[in-house]
Amino acid sequence: MTALGSAPVSAPEAGSRRRMPGWARAALVVAIGVGILAITTTLTGQTQLTSSGTTQAAVRLLLPILFAALGGLWAERSGIINIGLEGMMILGTWGAAWAGFYGGPWAAVLGGLVFGALGGVLHAVATVTFGVNHIVSGVAITLLGMGVTQYLSTLIFLPLSQNPRQSPRIEGFEEFSIEPLAGWLASLEDQQRVLLSDAAGLLGGVVTGLNPLVVLGFLLVPVSYLVLWRSRFGLRLRSCGENPVAAESLGVQVFTYKYLAVIISGALAGLGGAALTLNPGQLGYLEGQTGGRGYIGLAAMIFGNWRPGGLLAGSALFGYVDGVQLRAGGEAVHALLYSLTILAVVVAVFWAVRRHWRSAVIALAAGAAVYVVYMVIPEVPREFASYAPQLVTLLVLAVASQRLRPPAALGMEYRRGEGD
Template sequence: MTTLTSAPATVPPAAPKGRRMPPWLRAVIVVVIGVLILSVTATLTNQLQLTSRGTMQAAVLLALPILFAALGGLWSERAGVINIGLEGMMVLGTWGAAWAGYNWGPWAAVIGGMVFGALGGVLHAIATVTFNVNHIVSGVAITLLGLGITKYLSTLVFLPISHNPRQSPLLEGFETFSVQPLANGLLAVENQQIAPLSDFAGLIGGLVSGLTPLAVIGFALVPISYLVLWRTRFGLRLRSCGENPVAAESLGVHVFTYKYAAVVISGGLAGLGGAALTLNPGQLGYLEGQTGGRGYIGLAAMIFGNWRPSGLLGGAALFGYVDGVQLRAGGEAVHALLYGASILAVGLALLWVVRRQWKTAVFAAVAGAVVYAIYFTIDTVPREFATYAPQLVTLLVLAAASQRLRPPAAAGVEYRRGEGD
């Protein structure tokens, strides 16, 4: 070792291991804190609608299409295909559901929506998987095509019946049902008006009453998607295509098949989202433009949820809830939410102070102060803004947290068979 002169090397200490909390416990804690904040807000601002059963029922109905679209995004992106065509597939789904539903009843509508959405998925898969077209380009094109096809078909099929090319005839919907005796019990508690007990009762009551089978399917699909994607062979293979398709292929995984399957399932889910719109008890039938960009919002909810089923459920719930509050209680209730948001910001600031992340804490505190100042200076949020509150929240959340998100490594990346080394 004569020619080597070594400098003293210091081995850096290993990073401390963070304490692990089981994910379900975390979720429960987050939900409880959220409800507590809402409860405090509702009480202090006297906006009792914030936690009422009616608001929650509206929220569930509004969240459902977004949830389906978000699940669609999850399936597709986990297999590495970005699906911005969800909107188009959803539009196809609304028509398919209306057509099948008009002819054969509500269950046929569910199937019809799914099949039409899945057809959009097939197109997206052909373009992106077989022909390697840029995923966003293909998604935009499919949305255009989906709009065109639906308009053409409704002129052809619905115009003679409903005398309106933009609308289908009224459909037969699902009967709604409530989980008894839980629903009635909760209602009794809600009517006592004891904070925060009544608030919990109102919110949970909204979840278990006025349900349709489609809502049950939607909520069941969240754990089902998790189990299939993370606990089965099919799911492992599908995710591997989204993480490292070259590796997957080298292990004999037929990447094409899995990507096709994922994108078609994704389309089917988006189509279900369309069916959920068509079968909405408040407005049974196809109506041109009824998706209103919910496919895109579903995608946002999925990103918000960090490409995980539980996360996207949270995202969809947030969208649905703010929408529901806006719809049921109007601008003043949304205004009250600002108050809640400032409480949340202060809470987060304190949390980060405890964790000694000073910069983030200051950021949260300032954000809280700004939101509170807005709350203080205006009396109501103008209707035009209240409508788009969820989009604003998405933008803010992405701005604050996008660097902590973890999309599938190969999402959107071109992949051609046999090209890896």
């Protein structure tokens, strides 16, 4: 039955109002990003922006950030803020180097996982059992991780490497490529065709120079989604982060799930530390090698709105910017300003189509400001270029802050039986 004088909505019309599927939106965003980089490469001559070497470096650099972001996802979906990811990653770097020195790369992975999990246990005891403020506990874990690793390095690594701040060199994983795809993409990249060669270079770096830890990192993204969103275990864990009182009233062991989530979070952060230790350019522990990547991983998780696919995009963004500045320095980072100008125009068009004129004007104004900086400054100084990932972190969080939806009970202290 329909109201008098009103026409029923047909099935095609109802379907046309549905939102674009998530996979389609992701594919569209990737296509737009590749197009913007291709235009920038053509107009600026900075071929390193889309080279397979830059992408390969980006994959290695995003891996620790990705593991840390996944660790943050598991903890915060259960309602526990884990700002101690940096400290757990520091513990993972030392544990990976120590175990890897005696047992090889797989032992390094296990060592990083175990030492990171120990940091997660401490954070869980403090926040879940004793109700310590989550931020205070996270900062304490980071400081403790720094102090413990310094002490252990002096005690164990000094006699081996004659340097208390680093370990002896350890064995890494053998690298492999996905053939014949990698060879075909390399030949297409060498042809220097606009857009095609750029896309081939970006994709070629993803399928070249791989190792088991890279494969594990990318596999953990869909695995985390399936476990957290498509299983009973994940539903119960997420309910602890949304409404622990209601979850307990339905028989969920809230404390148990929070403990498991934070320990898994620490283990994943420790894997991020192992990824740094097993990086082909390092292959060992070096004091301070995390360089704040635990915090960047936390930012990537927030940028991704506490979702696995979003945090993968955030990690890729930060890793790519870091890879560009390491491979090509200030000139390539300067060219990225041109990419930001084009991106601002695309965003302005998007908002104009949706008739959000204020947002469109703001995007155009931001693009104009970035373009002025691009024209006035001929090259970004290397000292500033090295901080490009941190600057991108601040910029991305500022832009993404308007659409964030954290778990409802995130950071709240919970005591068993509060719902009685």
